[in-house]
Amino acid sequence: MLVEKKKTDYITAYTGDSVLLPCSCTDGHTKPESFTWKKHNTNRNSWDVISNESEQYRNRVQLGTAHSPGNLSLHISHLTEEDEGVYRCYFNQWKYKNIKLTIKGCVLEHNRETKHITAHTGDSVLLPCSCTDLHAKPANFTWKKYNPNSKTWEVISSESEQYRNRVQLGIVHSPGNLSLLISHLTEEDEGDYDCMHKEYEQLYIRLTFKVSPQTLPYIPFALVTVIFLHIIVAVVYYTKRNKDPE
Incomplete structure (x- = not known):
């Protein structure tokens, strides 16, 4: 039999991630003759069987593990916001376990700004x-x-x-x-x-x-040096000339 009977677990996951919905027999070595996973369809108020062949879950779900026959857990990958809802690990009409899965999706920061x-x-x-x-x-x-x-x-x-x-x-x-x-x-x-x-x-x-600031035209260092020396020579010449007697 299932570990839990008519109990609801609550699990939160994120879009794009994977999630494991746990369900197992009390004896992990005992495999039930049959069991199913279902998801509540709020639009039709009914329970839809989860299958790897369905369009919604194709290549996204995996049931149990071969190493533990009594492990009936459901693994869902590449989660979308549509995966949110109530899941049921169903052994028979008297023995089942409900899991409420909440999906946190992307809400854009600074939306419309x-x-x-x-x-x-x-x-x-x-x-x-x-x-x-x-x-x-x-x-x-x-x-x-x-x-x-x-x-x-x-x-x-x-x-x-x-x-x-x-x-x-x-x-x-x-x-x-x-x-x-x-x-x-x-x-x-x-x-x-x-x-x-x-x-x-x-x-x-x-x-x-931004407009890059205009830089001064490039002047070679040697040219600057020559100009500077000419200025010094001119200053010395005129200073000396003014001091010499006529």
């Missing part, structure tokens, strides 16, 4: 974007740049000619870090950028370039 960043051509710049919880990995996100000529937002890719070998995503090793690093900046990189997670969560960044 606009940040202003300045940089110099030739340098590198980090365009910051992150989830409020850095442990949460979004299922997908994109960086885009506004093209004023076509008046469209174009996806930034390291494979494109403009950004090849110049862009890098999430240089800080944290699932919720979505920042974009652009190196070897050119004047064409100036403009408006969009870090988008879902249609309603996005952060805008306006990148502008």
